[in-house]
Amino acid sequence: MIREILENIKEDTSLEQEAIKAKAEGKNVEEYLYHGTNEQILDSIIKYGLKPMGRGMLSFSKDEAYARSFARSGMTPQGKTDAIMFRIKADLLKGKTIFSNKLRPKTDQLHEILTKEVIPPESLEVLKNGTWVSFTDIYNKANTEGIS
Numbered sequence: 107m108i109r110e111i112l113e114n115i116k117e118d119t120s121l122e123q124e125a126i127k128a129k130a131e132g133k134n135v136e137e138y139l140y141h142g143t144n145e146q147i148l149d150s151i152i153k154y155g156l157k158p159m160g161r162g163m164l165s166f167s168k169d170e171a172y173a174r175s176f177a178r179s180g181m182t183p184q185g186k187t188d189a190i191m192f193r194i195k196a197d198l199l200k201g202k203t204i205f206s207n208k209l210r211p212k213t214d215q216l217h218e219i220l221t222k223e224v225i226p227p228e229s230l231e232v233l234k235n236g237t238w239v240s241f242t243d244i245y246n247k248a249n250t251e252g253i254s
Contacts, residue, residue, distance in 0.1 A: 137196050137197075138170075140193045142173040142176035142192075143177055143192070145188045152227060152245055154224065155226040156225040156230065158224070163204060163222055164223065166194070166218075168219065170191075173191065174189075177191050198225065228242045232244060
């Protein structure tokens, strides 16, 4: 089923176009926080949502391009992995972020937002063919088409 979901999520190479489109439509681009990852953890995200990992924290960015730098395609022992971009509404983490006193480059401090919160799948949007769509809609579509 993961492969079928990924077929519904194709990486867009022009994220700036989405921001330009949102601004033209009068939407506030900064109302979202972004998280880039790859398909290796997609199965876990489907079941549990985005959750804190290695550092015990989950990282988001106000800057879509910055988050994209963490959404990488690559090769693993299991084969090729595809990059995936998620976003959430910023209000979801209001009052639930963590200040990191770890010394970081100024550019990183401007973009990274840390939380210990788990973000449920139904709160996620995923970039599909240049458009942000509900992650659970894609997952449900894969399920209703009899994909397993």
